[in-house]
Amino acid sequence: MNNFEFQNPTKIIFGKGTIAKLSENLYKGEKIMMTYGGGSIKKNGVYDQVKKALEGYDVTEFGGIEPNPDFDTLMKAVKICRQEGIGFLLAVGGGSVIDGTKFIAAAVEYKGDEWEILTKKKVANECLPLASVLTMPATGSEMNPNAVISRRSTKEKFDFGSPKVYPVFSILDPEVVYSIPKRQKANGLADSFIHVIEQYLTDEINTPIQDRWAEGVMKTIIETAPKVLVDKPDYDSCANYMWSATCALNMFISPGVNQDWSTHMIGHELTAICGLDHGVTLSIVLPGTMQIMRKEKKTKLLMYAKNVFGITQGSEDEIIDKVIVATEDFFKSLGIKTRLSDYNAGEEVVNEIYNRFVKRGWNIGEHGIVTPEKVKAILTSRL
Amino acid sequence: MNNFEFQNPTKIIFGKGTIAKLSENLYKGEKIMMTYGGGSIKKNGVYDQVKKALEGYDVTEFGGIEPNPDFDTLMKAVKICRQEGIGFLLAVGGGSVIDGTKFIAAAVEYKGDEWEILTKKKVANECLPLASVLTMPATGSEMNPNAVISRRSTKEKFDFGSPKVYPVFSILDPEVVYSIPKRQKANGLADSFIHVIEQYLTDEINTPIQDRWAEGVMKTIIETAPKVLVDKPDYDSCANYMWSATCALNMFISPGVNQDWSTHMIGHELTAICGLDHGVTLSIVLPGTMQIMRKEKKTKLLMYAKNVFGITQGSEDEIIDKVIVATEDFFKSLGIKTRLSDYNAGEEVVNEIYNRFVKRGWNIGEHGIVTPEKVKAILTSRL
Numbered sequence: 003m004n005n006f007e008f009q010n011p012t013k014i015i016f017g018k019g020t021i022a023k024l025s026e027n028l029y030k031g032e033k034i035m036m037t038y039g040g041g042s043i044k045k046n047g048v049y050d051q052v053k054k055a056l057e058g059y060d061v062t063e064f065g066g067i068e069p070n071p072d073f074d075t076l077m078k079a080v081k082i083c084r085q086e087g088i089g090f091l092l093a094v095g096g097g098s099v100i101d102g103t104k105f106i107a108a109a110v111e112y113k114g115d116e117w118e119i120l121t122k123k124k125v126a127n128e129c130l131p132l133a134s135v136l137t138m139p140a141t142g143s144e145m146n147p148n149a150v151i152s153r154r155s156t157k158e159k160f161d162f163g164s165p166k167v168y169p170v171f172s173i174l175d176p177e178v179v180y181s182i183p184k185r186q187k188a189n190g191l192a193d194s195f196i197h198v199i200e201q202y203l204t205d206e207i208n209t210p211i212q213d214r215w216a217e218g219v220m221k222t223i224i225e226t227a228p229k230v231l232v233d234k235p236d237y238d239s240c241a242n243y244m245w246s247a248t249c250a251l252n253m254f255i256s257p258g259v260n261q262d263w264s265t266h267m268i269g270h271e272l273t274a275i276c277g278l279d280h281g282v283t284l285s286i287v288l289p290g291t292m293q294i295m296r297k298e299k300k301t302k303l304l305m306y307a308k309n310v311f312g313i314t315q316g317s318e319d320e321i322i323d324k325v326i327v328a329t330e331d332f333f334k335s336l337g338i339k340t341r342l343s344d345y346n347a348g349e350e351v352v353n354e355i356y357n358r359f360v361k362r363g364w365n366i367g368e369h370g371i372v373t374p375e376k377v378k379a380i381l382t383s384r385l
Numbered sequence: 386m387n388n389f390e391f392q393n394p395t396k397i398i399f400g401k402g403t404i405a406k407l408s409e410n411l412y413k414g415e416k417i418m419m420t421y422g423g424g425s426i427k428k429n430g431v432y433d434q435v436k437k438a439l440e441g442y443d444v445t446e447f448g449g450i451e452p453n454p455d456f457d458t459l460m461k462a463v464k465i466c467r468q469e470g471i472g473f474l475l476a477v478g479g480g481s482v483i484d485g486t487k488f489i490a491a492a493v494e495y496k497g498d499e500w501e502i503l504t505k506k507k508v509a510n511e512c513l514p515l516a517s518v519l520t521m522p523a524t525g526s527e528m529n530p531n532a533v534i535s536r537r538s539t540k541e542k543f544d545f546g547s548p549k550v551y552p553v554f555s556i557l558d559p560e561v562v563y564s565i566p567k568r569q570k571a572n573g574l575a576d577s578f579i580h581v582i583e584q585y586l587t588d589e590i591n592t593p594i595q596d597r598w599a600e601g602v603m604k605t606i607i608e609t610a611p612k613v614l615v616d617k618p619d620y621d622s623c624a625n626y627m628w629s630a631t632c633a634l635n636m637f638i639s640p641g642v643n644q645d646w647s648t649h650m651i652g653h654e655l656t657a658i659c660g661l662d663h664g665v666t667l668s669i670v671l672p673g674t675m676q677i678m679r680k681e682k683k684t685k686l687l688m689y690a691k692n693v694f695g696i697t698q699g700s701e702d703e704i705i706d707k708v709i710v711a712t713e714d715f716f717k718s719l720g721i722k723t724r725l726s727d728y729n730a731g732e733e734v735v736n737e738i739y740n741r742f743v744k745r746g747w748n749i750g751e752h753g754i755v756t757p758e759k760v761k762a763i764l765t766s767r768l
Contacts, residue, residue, distance in 0.1 A: 003624040005400025009554075010393070016641065017388025171392075208621040210605045211628055218597030225593070238591040241386040245594055245641070254637050258399065258628070 003209050003258040010252055012145045013171040016245070018237070020175045021048065021135055024055035024092075027171045029131065032089030033060045037079065037103045039067050039095045046181040048137055052094050062086055067095065070152040070159065070273055070280070071102030073117060076109070083110045083130065091132040093169075096190075097141025100134045101149035104167040107132045120151055120160035129166040135173045138182060139244040140190030140281070142197060142251025144172035152274060159274040174248065179230065179240035187230055188336035189281030190247060195223045195332070196265060196284040197250040199306075203292070204260040204368040206301040215255045217309045222246050224310070224332060231336065264372040265291045267364070268380065271355045276347050285333035285340050290380035291372075292326045298371055342385050352381040386592050386641040393635055395528045396554040399628070401620070403558045404431065404518055407438035407475075410554050412514065415472030416443045420462065420486045422450050422478045429564040431520055435477050445469055450478065453535040453542065453656055453663070454485030456500060459492070466493045466513065474515040476552075479569075480524025480576075483517045484532035487550040490515045503534055503543035512549040518556045521565060522627040523573030523664070525580060525634025527555035535657060542657040557631065562613065562623035570613055571719035572664030573630060578606045578715070579648060579667040580633040582689075586675070587643040587751040589684040598638045600692045605629050607693070607715060614719065647755040648674045650747070651763065654738045659730050668716035668723050673763035674755075675709045681754055725768050735764040 015023050028034070036052065043049040064079045082088070083106060093103035109116040111126035118124055136144045143149065148163040179187070202216040223246050229239035249255070268291075269283030278286075296303060300318065307313040307325035316324065333340050342351065359366075359374040366372045372380075398406050411417070419435065426432040447462045465471070466489060476486035492499040494509035501507055519527045526532065531546040562570070585599040606629050612622035632638070651674075652666030661669075679686060683701065690696040690708035699707065716723050725734065742749075742757040749755045755763075 003400075003621060003628070005403065007396065007398050009396035013390065013392035014640070015390050017386075020388065208625065210608070210625060211601055211632055214601030214604065215598050218594055218601060221597065222593045238386060241641075242591065242593055245386070249594055257397070258624075 003207065004260070006257040008253060008257045009165070010145065010168065010254075012169050012252075014145060014174060014248070015171060016174045017241075018175060018177055020173050021051040022055055024052060024135065024173060025057075025059075027133070028059065028092075029090050033062065033087055034090045034092055035062045035064055035079065035083060035086075035088045035106075036092045036094060037064045037067055037099055037106070038093075039065070039069070039099050041065060042181075043094055043137060046137070046178065048094060048135065048178060052092075052135055062088060067099045067102040069098045070150075071098045071105070073105075073120075073151055073153040074155065076102050076105050076151070077116065079106045080109045080116065088130065091130050093132060093134040094137065095134075096136070096138025097143045100136070100143040100169070101141065101151065103132050103134070104143070104149040105151050105162075106130070107167050108162070108164060117153070120162050123162050125162070125164040125166055129164070131170050132167065133171045134169045136244070137178045138186060138190060139179065139247035140193045142194070142248055144169060144174065145248050145252040148251075150270065157274050159270040161270075174244055176237060176240035176244045179235060179243060184231055184337065185279075187243075188338055189279050191223055191227045191230065191243070191336055192281040192285045192333055192338055194247040194250040195220055196288055198223075198255065199288065200263050200266060201256040201259060201261050203299055203302050203306060204262045205298070206305065207260065209259050212255055212257065212259050213305065217306070219246055219249050219255065220310050223250075227332075227336060260368040262367040262372070264367040264377070267366050268355065268377055271358060272347070272351070275351055275354060276345060278345055282338055282345075285336075285338045286342060286345075286384050287380060289326050289330045289340065290383040292322075292329065293383055294376055294380045295367070295372065296322050340384075342381070348385065349382075352378060352385070355381060386590065387643070389640040391636060391640045392548070393528065393551065393637075395552050395635075397528060397557060397631070398554060399557045400624075401558060401560055403556050404434040405438055407435060407518065407556060408440075408442075410516070411439075411442065411475075412473050416445065416470055417473045417475055418445045418447055418462065418466060418471045418489075419475045419477060420447045420450055420482055420489070421476075422448070422452075422482050424448060425564075426477055426520060429520070429561065431477060431518065431561060435475075435518055445471060450482045450485045452481045453533075454481045454488070456488075456503075456534055456536040457538065459485050459488050459534070460499065462489045463492045463499065471513065474513050476515060476517040477520065478517075479519070479521025480526045483519070483526040483552070484524065484534065486515050486517070487526070487532040488534050488545075489513070490550050491545070491547060500536070503545050506545050508545070508547045508549055512547070514553050515550065516554045516556075517552045519627070520561045521569060521573060522557075522562065522630035523576045525577070525631055527552060527557065528631050528635040531634075533653065540657050542653040544653075557627055559620060559623035559627045562618060562626060567614055567720065568662075570626075571721055572662050574606055574610045574613065574626070574719055575664040575668045575716055575721055577630040577633040578603055579671055581606075581638065582671065583646050583649060584639040584642060584644050586682055586685050586689060587645045588681070589688065590643065592642050595638055595640065595642050596688065600689070602629055602632050602638065603693050606633075610715075610719060643751040645674075645750040645755070647750040647760070650749050651738065651760055654741060655730070655734070658734055658737060659728060661728055665721055665728075668719075668721045669725060669728075669767050670763060672709050672713045672723065673766040675705075675712065676766055677759055677763045678750070678755065679705050723767075725764070731768065732765075735761060735768070738764060
């Protein structure tokens with residue numbers, strides 16, 4: 003096990019009817035900016051529940067944060083925060099809204115070009131406190147210090163993280179899952195699954211608790227997925243899906259292990275260049291990462307095959323072949339198409355991403371083993 | 386899944402050589418009381434490492450906190466804290482020292498009889514901040530808000546908990562395990578295992594992540610135990626043991642599940658009356674709890690048999706019989722004797738505990754199903 007430091011101070015308020023607990027958890031006396039997305043919260047009742055809980059507070063609304071939240075959109079919110087002296091941010095939405103709100107929190111007091119928060123991984127000395135009401139389980143942003151921000155004007159997408167942008171609290175009411183469209187649930191399930199695998203499928207360094215916990219989340223996502231994707235999912239399945247998504251990326255499974263975020267980093271480029279959904283990009287890339295890096299990840303691939311999919315028959319190579327197919331089949335079972343050609347993306351996209359990685363000098367994955375050449379091979383295998 | 390609230394703000398600093406990180410994590414400018422136990426830290430090098438890291442700080446030492454920390458001992462430290470204006474507590478020890486230090490933190494500003502902290506579960510409005518350097522993995526106290534305090538003058542032992550006594554940070558260097566005597570390691574392994582089972586072996590309410598994580602910790606403890614109990618354990622086994630003990634009781638496995646702390650509550654009485662080691666009392670009681678409550682816990686007992694011990698053959702009753710034996714055999718494999726008669730405790734002890742539970746009106750376990758009569762039956766089955 004590697005040495006590690008771990009701290010996750012976010013308070014989770016989980017369960018039916020918990021949006022009503024918003025008021026008792028908010029800081030008193032601060033001007034609040036309530037952020038949200040395209041307005042789905044006005045259709046599913048969440049907006050009304052939140053507004054009711056916020057009665058008596060001084061609230062400025064900022065809607066319209068798009069999926070893959072855009073730097074230019076968020077900078078409008080930053081300006082309003084500065085003008086109005088906002089003291090607390092309340093994100094009501096999914097990962098994009100929460101990520102965008104983390105950027106706002108980090109940018110308001112930032113001195114300099116705010117894009118540096120992404121490119122230089124710097125935040126202001128004082129970040130605004132933020133909280134969230136989660137409406138879409140997927141990214142785990144409700145209980146972690148990370149955010150991914152896009153800039154459409156330059157077709158770029160970068161992440162940043164800081165302990166200063168952990169949500170103070172997050173409200174997770176699984177009943178919000180009832181009204182989420184199937185495509186978004188599928189993306190959320192795929193995203194959560196791949197968050198786990200990025201913290202698991204590396205080299206084996208004797209971390210049995212972390213490995214078993216990762217496998218436990220993946221098995222739960224696999225068995226919960228078909229129950230969640232139906233039109234009227236039961237409450238417990240929604241709750242297990244929601245808690246899986248949070249536990250997939252709140253660092254409970256990753257202290258002391260090596261991590262490999264190359265599937266995400268390649269996927270971000272596909273979103274930036276082709277506009278594909280985040281969960282879709284990961285489902286396209288991951289089977290390629292497993293295939294191209296199969297030697298380096300052999301021990302963990304065999305462990306994953308046995309403990310998550312129960313695949314034990316055959317030679318080691320056959321087992322690895324089978325588990326790559328099983329993984330891709332899982333994404334297909336969610337209704338996600340898993341080839342670049344399914345989305346009219348061809349070699350020109352592969353070359354563009356390869357060139358970007360070369361230009362940035364990026365060697366990614368555990369120990370930097372995923373070179374630009376490997377990235378090209380991974381994507382080429384997914385044409 | 387039940388509704389729940391979860392927050393665990395403790396920072397964990399884990400790994401080889403991490404005691405040297407003490408200084409950078411301490412509050413500056415506060416007078417520190419360093420608490421410890423019977424002096425083993427002066428033999429194993431921890432005391433010297435801590436003192437070196439504390440150079441330049443104003444430190445008062447308070448040693449002599451005994452196993453099952455005693456109210457009267459701790460009140461001496463409380464008086465010193467009040468007299469000297471101590472502003473920060475640093476516990477250097479195992480669960481007893483950390484628990485005792487939590488009591489000191491909760492008592493210094495308490496107005497009234499400090500024993501009420503245990504009997505009325507009240508703490509001061511302002512508790513002193515505390516941190517720990519863990520020297521004995523067992524109780525999980527390094528990353529939870531709970532403490533158990535004894536009062537030898539009345540032969541009582543009670544617990545309390547408050548979010549105000551979470552350690553600010555805890556340093557976990559697995560190398561401290563090298564010098565722990567075998568009996569203490571055995572007790573720590575048993576204690577950790579039973580912490581998990583108290584949060585797991587209740588009723589099945591569709592909480593697959595929590596269940597799988599609990600099973601993952603128990604399996605890790607079972608497979609790590611023989612590697613840790615040897616004279617010269619390897620580093621990774623010590624690290625896995627240490628992280629198991631923390632994860633056994635930092636609430637990562639228990640959000641939204643029902644819990645049953647009856648084995649602990651009965652065990653506390655055995656310590657209070659007979660002076661037995663905490664881990665020993667739990668190893669005595671648990672097989673009785675499983676036996677007497679086997680109907681109420683049937684679903685989870687079968688899940689536990691299959692997923693932790695791989696027992697699937699036979700009728701349901703046979704499987705449960707087998708897993709109770711397997712559990713007791715695990716404790717015996719640690720070198721712990723598991724019958725009351727092994728410790729010269731007989732029916733008079735059973736009756737004394739029964740009378741205490743009747744007098745206190747205690748119905749314990751999940752949903753209060755462990756009545757005083759059940760407690761008597763559990764203990765009688767362990768004579």
